Amino acid sequence: MKTKRKAVALISGGLDSLLAAKVVQNQGVHVEGINFYTGFCVEGHTHAIRKKDKAKPKRNNALWVAEQLGIKLHIIDIIEEYKQVVINPKHGYGANLNPCLDCKIFMVGKARQWIKENDFDFIITGEVIGQRPMSQRKETMPVIAQESGANDLLLRPLCAKNLPATLAERESWVDREALFDFSGRNRKPQMALAEQFGFDEYAQPAGGCCFLTDKNYSDKLADLWRTRGDKQYELDDIMLLKIGRHLRPKSNFKMIIAREEGESRFLTGYKKSFVHMQAISHNGPLVLIEGSPDSDDLILAARLTARYSQGRDAENVDVEVVNKGRQECLSVQPMLAHEIPSEWHI
Amino acid sequence: MSQQTLDARWLLCPLPVIRTQDRVKELEVGETLEVVCTDPGVLSDIPAWCRINGHRVVECETVEDEYRIVLEVCG
Numbered sequence: 001m002k003t004k005r006k007a008v009a010l011i012s013g014g015l016d017s018l019l020a021a022k023v024v025q026n027q028g029v030h031v032e033g034i035n036f037y038t039g040f041c042v043e044g045h046t047h048a049i050r051k052k053d054k055a056k057p058k059r060n061n062a063l064w065v066a067e068q069l070g071i072k073l074h075i076i077d078i079i080e081e082y083k084q085v086v087i088n089p090k091h092g093y094g095a096n097l098n099p100c101l102d103c104k105i106f107m108v109g110k111a112r113q114w115i116k117e118n119d120f121d122f123i124i125t126g127e128v129i130g131q132r133p134m135s136q137r138k139e140t141m142p143v144i145a146q147e148s149g150a151n152d153l154l155l156r157p158l159c160a161k162n163l164p165a166t167l168a169e170r171e172s173w174v175d176r177e178a179l180f181d182f183s184g185r186n187r188k189p190q191m192a193l194a195e196q197f198g199f200d201e202y203a204q205p206a207g208g209c210c211f212l213t214d215k216n217y218s219d220k221l222a223d224l225w226r227t228r229g230d231k232q233y234e235l236d237d238i239m240l241l242k243i244g245r246h247l248r249p250k251s252n253f254k255m256i257i258a259r260e261e262g263e264s265r266f267l268t269g270y271k272k273s274f275v276h277m278q279a280i281s282h283n284g285p286l287v288l289i290e291g292s293p294d295s296d297d298l299i300l301a302a303r304l305t306a307r308y309s310q311g312r313d314a315e316n317v318d319v320e321v322v323n324k325g326r327q328e329c330l331s332v333q334p335m336l337a338h339e340i341p342s343e344w345h346i
Numbered sequence: 347m348s349q350q351t352l353d354a355r356w357l358l359c360p361l362p363v364i365r366t367q368d369r370v371k372e373l374e375v376g377e378t379l380e381v382v383c384t385d386p387g388v389l390s391d392i393p394a395w396c397r398i399n400g401h402r403v404v405e406c407e408t409v410e411d412e413y414r415i416v417l418e419v420c421g
Contacts, residue, residue, distance in 0.1 A: 035360075037360055037361070037364060041360075059387070059390045059391065059394070060359055060360050060363065060387065060390070060391045060394070062360075063360075063363070063391055063394040063395055063398065064394065066398050067394055067397060067398055071398075072398055072399060073395075073398055074367075075360055075363055075364050075367060075395075076364075077361070077364045239358065265384075265411060266356075266384075269355070269356035269384070270356075
């Protein structure tokens with residue numbers, strides 16, 4: 001009896017990985033999905049924090065894709081191991097702090113390890129030559145296969161015909177003729193294939209699936225590294241970069257100001273770890289202070305906190321400050337718009 | 347069978363799903379796990395994860411700003 005071969009597909013939640021897995025699944029291969037959580041993943045849920053977005057449907061696209069395909073999905077936390085990729089990428093960064101090529105090599109390498117431990121035969125990705133400027137180019141395809149250690153265990157069904165045959169094709173585990181030769185940034189072939197498979201709804205994240213490709217986010221991470229004096233981070237650091245308005249009035253402290261009620265609620269979970277303040281005479285956002293502010297800095301921060309409260313036009317606003325468990329009330333004059341230099345905004 | 351509780355409050359998805367997945371690996375068939383979260387995304391994600399992996403959602407409720415999901419580990 002012919003052995004049913006097993007493949008693991010890297011599932012990002014986007015269209016390409018959905019199609020790549022489906023193509024191989026249709027050839028009678030047992031497919032399971034793997035999704036890596038780096039801490040930088042763009043999820044609808046990050047926006048779900050914001051009250052104004054609460055009406056939008058919230059779902060994890062990788063789980064949704066797995067459900068469409070009827071496959072198991074293994075979501076793997078790689079937060080700690082991934083730090084080396086972000087902090088010191090061998091192949092450098094893209095336009096922002098996105099280490100796309102190192103990231104792909106790392107993830108395929110993790111999938112290589114996973115198939116070995118779980119007795120699977122090969123790896124599938126939704127990569128397409130020319131699709132992305134840094135990681136999906138003709139020259140980088142063999143680099144990913146080699147440096148990840150996957151070599152010819154890595155099959156890219158959507159562009160396989162543009163690449164040398166892999167083990168799965170040579171051994172006839174899959175029919176190479178039924179694979180594709182997509183290339184470039186044109187999405188029409190993928191959309192046509194999706195239609196053929198009956199997928200009429202799928203995620204198409206405009207800026208990719210990673211916060212590191214976002215300029216504003218990368219600027220905040222660069223600021224964090226610069227002011228701390230080294231390129232380290234913890235999960236809470238990178239989560240907080242996704243939330244609120246970030247202002248750095250001085251190098252020794254930064255303010256994270258909730259932009260609305262949902263963010264205030266989320267930041268409440270961090271109150272114990274930070275000096276924090278909030279207007280009490282007027283409605284206003286919760287503000288976390290990161291760093292080592294002195295008493296003058298706290299007055300400055302309280303004036304800014306007052307500025308972002310509903311008392312911005314009042315003569316004085318009472319701001320409650322909680323510093324190392326000690327609570328005090330500062331009555332301050334809200335800062336005026338022109339007193340806030342644009343470079344304070346990170 | 348005993349019921350265990352997983353505190354996944356203040357974690358954003360998919361971390362509550364990952365923590366649930368890891369805890370379920372340690373449980374026997376028939377045991378139940380209560381997961382308490384603050385990210386509303388879990389209302390969609392944990393049931394989806396259960397459907398994919400063949401587990402059963404027993405209860406799903408919202409209490410003020412917290413979400414409580416009880417699932418039963420199936421074979």
